[in-house]
Amino acid sequence: MLGYYNEHDPFAAAWLRELIKAGLIAPGEVDERSIEEIQPSDLRGFTQCHFFAGIGGWSYALRLAGWPDECPTWTGSCPCQPLSVAGSRQGHADRRHLWPTFYRLIAECRPPVVFGEQVASKDGREWFAAVRADLEGVGYACGGADLCAASVGAPHIRQRLFWVADTERYVSPAKQQSGTTQEKGRPFESEGRDSYGGGLALPGRDGLQGLIEAGSATGAVVGSGAGGVGNSESGGLGTEQPRQDFWRDCDWLPCRDGKARPVEPGVKPLAHGVHARVGRLRGYGNAIVPQVAQAFIETYREIVELR
Numbered sequence: 001m002l003g004y005y006n007e008h009d010p011f012a013a014a015w016l017r018e019l020i021k022a023g024l025i026a027p028g029e030v031d032e033r034s035i036e037e038i039q040p041s042d043l044r045g046f047t048q049c050h051f052f053a054g055i056g057g058w059s060y061a062l063r064l065a066g067w068p069d070e071c072p073t074w075t076g077s078c079p080c081q082p083l084s085v086a087g088s089r090q091g092h093a094d095r096r097h098l099w100p101t102f103y104r105l106i107a108e109c110r111p112p113v114v115f116g117e118q119v120a121s122k123d124g125r126e127w128f129a130a131v132r133a134d135l136e137g138v139g140y141a142c143g144g145a146d147l148c149a150a151s152v153g154a155p156h157i158r159q160r161l162f163w164v165a166d167t168e169r170y171v172s173p174a175k176q177q178s179g180t181t182q183e184k185g186r187p188f189e190s191e192g193r194d195s196y197g198g199g200l201a202l203p204g205r206d207g208l209q210g211l212i213e214a215g216s217a218t219g220a221v222v223g224s225g226a227g228g229v230g231n232s233e234s235g236g237l238g239t240e241q242p243r244q245d246f247w248r249d250c251d252w253l254p255c256r257d258g259k260a261r262p263v264e265p266g267v268k269p270l271a272h273g274v275h276a277r278v279g280r281l282r283g284y285g286n287a288i289v290p291q292v293a294q295a296f297i298e299t300y301r302e303i304v305e306l307r
Contacts, residue, residue, distance in 0.1 A: 003028025004046035005053040011279035025059035049075035061293035074111040140165040
């Protein structure tokens, strides 16, 4: 058994099992309990663990990036509702603020690499500052980048903060000062950090800027509206130019706010008697864009391999 998927929504959990059965994501076990019920002992024997798994976007992204199923990895996109400008913004007071629970499992199980994602709002950046402090306190180096779906050619923005925590190549400040190095070469640099955490840097580059520049070089172009595609913020239909990429066949749904949004072909507005429509839309709405995560993972791998 390679993978572990924790997802409390029954519809999404059933979706995960079908994706596993179809071989589209890593084989594994789906656990529908709340993450608050999970104990470190429950995770023994699993190579990859995906929390808040949704419809398996992180597992799919790892495969797109060439990350082997048997390579130890954890992922988790903590609920964004406490931080999203579309929600009540109750932050830590929101019962869905589950980072402390996720952190407890990370601190006790010590996975070598953890990937995550959160909304790129002001509240989201402040959330990640606390996440970084927690993880660095137990020996992880952390870095992140503010990326949008349009940066990989998608016809919408979906701005998100992607982050990674790495313990295998972390070197404490004391060891850095003593000149001690690890197997991969220079330790992660601690200079030049900003609100995203920094810490992951190519030789001669500081913190987040190194991650962004490397991402640009590998196709993870940072910025809204990259590639001249349509986006939901402008209200444009995004059909002015013929598309030849993954999203060329998307449908555009006019919404009550006057904007149009891209969806998978065949996803129509809610209609009485249409099977599983609400569940499907909820699954899509909560999912990451795997191609953006793919670019972020590939950039991380490039940085590590260059050391």
